[in-house]
Amino acid sequence: MTPAKTPQTLKPATAAKKLGIYLPAAPQDFQETELTRAEFNELQQTPPEWLADLRRNGPHPRPVVAQKLGISISGLARGGITDPLTSEQITALLQDPPAWLVSERATQAAVRAEAARVKEREAARKASDA
Numbered sequence: 001m002t003p004a005k006t007p008q009t010l011k012p013a014t015a016a017k018k019l020g021i022y023l024p025a026a027p028q029d030f031q032e033t034e035l036t037r038a039e040f041n042e043l044q045q046t047p048p049e050w051l052a053d054l055r056r057n058g059p060h061p062r063p064v065v066a067q068k069l070g071i072s073i074s075g076l077a078r079g080g081i082t083d084p085l086t087s088e089q090i091t092a093l094l095q096d097p098p099a100w101l102v103s104e105r106a107t108q109a110a111v112r113a114e115a116a117r118v119k120e121r122e123a124a125r126k127a128s129d130a
Contacts, residue, residue, distance in 0.1 A: 007036040007037060007038070008036065008037045009034040009035060009036055009037075010034060010035045010036075010037070010040055011034055012026075012030060012031050012032065012033065012034065012035075015030075015035050015040055015043075016030075016061075017061070018040070019043065019044070019051065019055075020055065020060075020061070020063075020064050021051065021054045021055060021060075021061065022054070022058070022059045022060060022061045022084045023061075025054055025058075025059050025084070026050070026051075026054065027050055056087065057086060057087050057088070058084065058085060058086035058087050058088075058089075058090075059083075059084035059085060059086050060084055060085060060086070060087070060090070061084060062076055062081075062084070065081065065084065065085050065090060068087075068090050069090060069093065069094065069101065069104075069105070070105050070108060071101070071104040071105055071107075071108050072104070072107075072108060072111075075104035075107065075108065078100065078104065079098070079100040079101060079104060080100070
């Protein structure tokens with residue numbers, strides 16, 4: 001006889017990362033309780049109001065802030081942004097960008113252009129080999 005399988009669970013930090021939210025801003029019961037895969041899927045499919053509000057207004061974790069600003073996480077650190085930002089703060093930065101943000105966005109654009117160039121070169125090389 002095989003023992004009953006226990007459902008796979010996610011730690012709160014992992015669930016918050018996958019949901020794209022800042023864990024300390026989540027409700028206390030979310031921060032202290034592991035989620036089963038079914039509970040996590042339910043949160044993704046039909047997010048409760050607190051989750052929708054966190055995703056909409058923040059505070060946002062660094063990966064989300066970096067993505068919304070169009071820069072890397074390292075760029076955030078170089079710009080001195082270490083704390084989570086709200087959507088309002090991100091909008092303010094985008095409307096009146098400081099010099100470091102303009103520089104980081106240019107760097108990120110160059111990195112993306114180089115990645116596209118390399119991908120194109122590799123595709124052309126594979127096509128010529130075929």
